[in-house]
Amino acid sequence: MPDVTRGTPEGGAADRTMIRLDALTKRYPGQSEAAVDALTLDIPAGHIVTFVGPSGCGKTTTMKLINRLIEPTSGRVHLDGRDVTEVPAPQLRRRIGYTIQQGGLFPHRTVADNIATVPRLLGWDRRRVGERVDELLHLVGLDPKTYRRRYPKQLSGGQQQRVGVARALGGDPQVMLMDEPFGAIDPLNREALQNEFLRIQAAVRKTIVFVTHDMDEAIKMGDRIAIFGDNGRVLQYDTPERILADPAEGFVTEFIGSGASVRRLSLTRLESVVLPDWPTVEETSDGETLRAAARGSDRDYLLVLGDGRRPVGWLPVTGEDRRPGERLPLLSPLGPRDSLFDALDHMLTVNASAAAVVDGDGRYRGVVEMDTLRELINTRAAGAPSSSDHLQEA
Amino acid sequence: MTFPEFFAENWTDVLDHTVAHAVLVLQSLGLAVLIGVPVSVLTYRTGAPRAAVLGVAGLLLTIPSYALFGLLITPLGLGSAPSVVALTLYALLPVVRNTIVGLRELDPAVIESAHAMGMGRMRVLVTIELPLAWPVLLTGLRVATQLLLGIAAIAAAVNGPGLGNLILDGLATAGTPFAVYLTIEGVAGIVLLAVLFDALYAIVNRFTTPGRLGA
CATH class of the missing domain: 3.10.580.10 (CBS-domain)
Incomplete structure (x- = not known):
């Protein structure tokens, strides 16, 4: 796997900031409350940061501000030190993987064509695209021979989600945005997919923004967790250990719910x-x-x-x-x-x-x-x- | 003279009229697509303009066909021109409505994904939205074709081409035995074309909608 294993090396570079949100604000016309309110957040390279909070808290809006699916009212987003508005949105997005619930796959295209979307946009030649597709299918645990020519509807929900992840990795982006990627999967398969995704991430070391409303998932997937309260304010941004050990007053404690001590046990491996x-x-x-x-x-x-x-x-x-x-x-x-x-x-x-x-x-x-x-x-x-x-x- | 004897004598006429009928319908359908699809694409995301387009297209369909052909004689004269224009106007509603419905019914998550992959607006439209809306659009074309095959018979009233001429000749010679034969030939030709076109659409649909077969 020549391409996907390339990532942020361990050590010093790991704490480099990959995504910097700077006083980011999004107001929708006709709404008195901001959807995202003066949000400032540094996301370190090579780590998974989970955005967690109740629905309507602005976590998805914040994520979409990063790849400019939504444009901010004010504030800036810096990607690897450069303002995201410096390049046209389509070019920017080709460098940012994106996957959502059920994958958002193109139903009229085969698995291979879906995964090849970004590589083709980047102008890779046929052979390189083909190799990349096979490599990614292997990475997400699907046999290329069996699945390359299938259509999304011929796959189970979990398989679609794997293809969605493979497609997001298509252009070997440094950054991935994932919006409730395992939300539509039954609990048993979700856990398998989460584990598998962590295994993939250990190999690819991408900078990942992972949106979820499920605190357990946020704890499991996140190297850091940003807990969103109402109107896009981050109430606490820290490692899962520290959030569970020392939750911010009020809302965070409530949102974490009971059993924080027991949950913390799941963070430490034997x-x-x-x-x-x-x-x-x-x-x-x-x-x-x-x-x-x-x-x-x-x-x-x-x-x-x-x-x-x-x-x-x-x-x-x-x-x-x-x-x-x-x-x-x-x-x-x-x-x-x-x-x-x-x-x-x-x-x-x-x-x-x-x-x-x-x-x-x-x-x-x-x-x-x-x-x-x-x-x-x-x-x-x-x-x-x-x-x-x-x-x-x- | 029996019908078979009569048909044996004028079958070349019938064939010519049938071909002319099909050509007339296809020309009008083509024009309706060239006008209707871009208009739909431009308006399907909007509110008031979309409603206006659908309203106008719906209104056109309520004009009695005989009257519409007649009204068009003044600006366009007799013959093919008013026939093609009138039929195009009739085809607009099914084409526009189905294009708009097809585009609006698409899963927003799929379209958003396409944008998020870094596709430009035009590329999303051409490679994602229109192909996905195609089955619904095709249904619109199918409905429009059936509609036009029937209405095209009126074209003969303004000296237009098509099987309407056989029917009109039959009406003009009412009372003679040939009148019935001519009318039967005209109607049979239209029915035959309708069946042929429908089969054609079924084949086109079968081979142009990948990914839905397994659904």
């Missing part, structure tokens, strides 16, 4: 957490070794490791004399990409106070306990990390 050690025994150990291990620990369970240090079961330790009992099976350990929320969910589901964690190869890494979670919640509430890249911390 791979970034230091896990306490746990007494383990080999599956092949004899009775004497087991008894010695049981006596040497104050835990109520020993973790049994099988081949290749894979956790295979729990060995309960009972009685005054700490006798090992019957082994209990361990069905699915938690992986490095699971979040603390998944860990909590897992523990509640199997009614345990601890869960085994493995690394990417399925080898034992440690055990996460209910107490560990409680500690993590408390420390994070006290001093939320200021890094804008919550997936990469620790």
